[in-house]
Amino acid sequence: MATQDHSPRWDAQLQRRLARGEETALGELYDRLAPMVHGLAGRILADQTAASQLTREVFAHVWEHPEDFDPAQGSLRSWLGALTHRRAVERLRARRAAEPLPGRGAGAAEEEIRAVATAARMQYVVDSLPQPLRETIAVTYYDGRTYQETARLLGISEQAAKQRMRLGLELLATELAEERARRHGGEDGDDGGWTG
Structure with missing residues (x-):
């Protein structure tokens, strides 16, 4: 969903600037979208330290692989949301696998992960x-x-x-x-x- 300050033209221009290695483009992107990335990661992971780390990783990925974003497929905000969501869910799954709770099978843990991920996705859409x-x-x-x-x-x-x-x-x-x-x-x- 496009917002007033995230137009398709801005997305495409920013992606080109990132591809040229312009650090100011990364700073601009971070200033605009880091709160969304951190908030989404925090809602899924329920851990602010992990959310901060994931936020840094997401923006490092954008810096290292700006070509992964395709403006024809949607907005930069949506792409970052999807990337954050995917990585946060992966991290939550890894955490749950490393610390299984007694009396709960893998199905219950996966159900919990899906519920958390769905709630975070709904909040992301409302925030958009x-x-x-x-x-x-x-x-x-x-x-x-x-x-x-x-x-x-x-x-x-x-x-x-x-x-x-x-x-x-x-x-x-x-x-x-x-x-x-x-x-x-x-x-x-x-x-x-x-x-x-």
């Missing part, structure tokens, strides 16, 4: 929404408020609250359907359901 839609969903859905309460809290009409909620949910459904289609269109799904 434009601010007014994200805010309306947060107040209405996450806080469990009515449209009337949401409208009053946000200083908008009830009709505007309903429209924002409906548009936000439609965008979420579209994004998740596209992710599902990409997953079933060529990936094996081993990344917890997120492809890039």
Whole structure:
């Protein structure tokens, strides 16, 4: 999902600058997207130290392999999200394999990993929404408020609250359907359901 400050043109230009070895391009990318990468890694790994380490690894990969990003396949933000998600899920699987819990089989651990990965993916999609839609969903859905309460809290009409909620949910459904289609269109799904 494209945001205002991450246009396809910006993505392509940044990728070319990275390919030329421009350190300022990496700094610009880091400044814009490191919070998203770190947040996603932190939600999956539930460990801020591991999330910080993974964030460094993801940006090191981008620096060393800028050609891995194909602007024709989607946004740089989506690609970094998919890369982060995949690596975080791999790390979580390795951690769970190294420290098996008594009485829990591999199936239960894998189910837990998929649940964590799915929740992180959903939060990533919500975070990708434009601010007014994200805010309306947060107040209405996450806080469990009515449209009337949401409208009053946000200083908008009830009709505007309903429209924002409906548009936000439609965008979420579209994004998740596209992710599902990409997953079933060529990936094996081993990344917890997120492809890039």
